[in-house]
Amino acid sequence: EIVLTQSPGTLSLSPGERATLSCRASQSVSNNYLAWYQQKPGQAPRLLIYGASIRATGIPDGFSGSGSGTDFTLTISRLEPEDFAVYYCQQYGSSLTFGGGTKVEIK
Amino acid sequence: QVQLVQSGAEVKKPGASVKVSCKASGYSFTNYGISWVRQAPGQGLEWMGWISAYNGNTNYVQKFQGRVTMTTDTSTSTAYLELRSLRSDDTAVYYCGRDRVTSWYYFDFWGQGTLVTVSS
Numbered sequence: 100e101i102v103l104t105q106s107p108g109t110l111s112l113s114p115g116e117r118a119t120l121s122c123r124a125s126q127s128v129s130n131n132y133l134a135w136y137q138q139k140p141g142q143a144p145r146l147l148i149y150g151a152s153i154r155a156t157g158i159p160d161g162f163s164g165s166g167s168g169t170d171f172t173l174t175i176s177r178l179e180p181e182d183f184a185v186y187y188c189q190q191y192g193s194s195l196t197f198g199g200g201t202k203v204e205i206k
Numbered sequence: 207q208v209q210l211v212q213s214g215a216e217v218k219k220p221g222a223s224v225k226v227s228c229k230a231s232g233y234s235f236t237n238y239g240i241s242w243v244r245q246a247p248g249q250g251l252e253w254m255g256w257i258s259a260y261n262g263n264t265n266y267v268q269k270f271q272g273r274v275t276m277t278t279d280t281s282t283s284t285a286y287l288e289l290r291s292l293r294s295d296d297t298a299v300y301y302c303g304r305d306r307v308t309s310w311y312y313f314d315f316w317g318q319g320t321l322v323t324v325s326s
Binding site for chain 2: 132134136143144145146149155156187189191194195196197198199200
């Protein structure tokens with residue numbers, strides 16, 4: 100099973116700042132089959148990125164994904180108030196597993 | 207518009223079974239699969255398995271093998287998750303997510319979630 104480790108656990112930032120979230124895999128993720136989701140309290144997750152870098156339909160271009168192999172990054176260029184949430188990475192290259200999440204909170 | 211609407215909250219006793227439904231609309235049901243994901247209170251996301259709505263093929267996470275059954279009813283565009291021999295640590299919100307028809311990938315639409323509480 101591929102274990103995904105997300106860091107940091109919590110990111111404290113101010114609106115307008117740039118957020119950089121990391122997702123590291125215990126082994127290489129084939130075909131860069133890596134997705135990112137955003138989850139707000141009491142809501143279902145929302146797909147942001149798939150294929151490591153492809154934005155899902157309707158996702159603002161302030162969200163970007165990058166990386167390959169074992170190291171992946173989600174970048175939010177300028178935090179809007181609605182971007183404060185928990186973010187999960189998920190790999191689907193070998194079975195399917197989720198990372199433990201990164202909480203982006205208001206500083 | 208694509209929608210996945212799940213059944214309501216359930217309270218079950220240890221050892222009982224629960225069946226959660228996920229009714230799809232706004233797309234051709236048999237052109238996609240459905241994955242089920244659960245989230246224990248305050249915890250992260252856990253994938254339980256996948257079913258193809260085209261041919262009923264399934265893939266269950268080993269942890270749930272023998273306790274879980276995923277099915278679909280194409281006449282009503284509804285997917286079902288049945289979990290048996292419930293334990294207190296099965297208390298979670300259960301989500302369905304639209305997936306690919308041939309295998310498990312990522313989920314572009316999600317149901318609103320169904321809270322299952324297991325308590326004596």
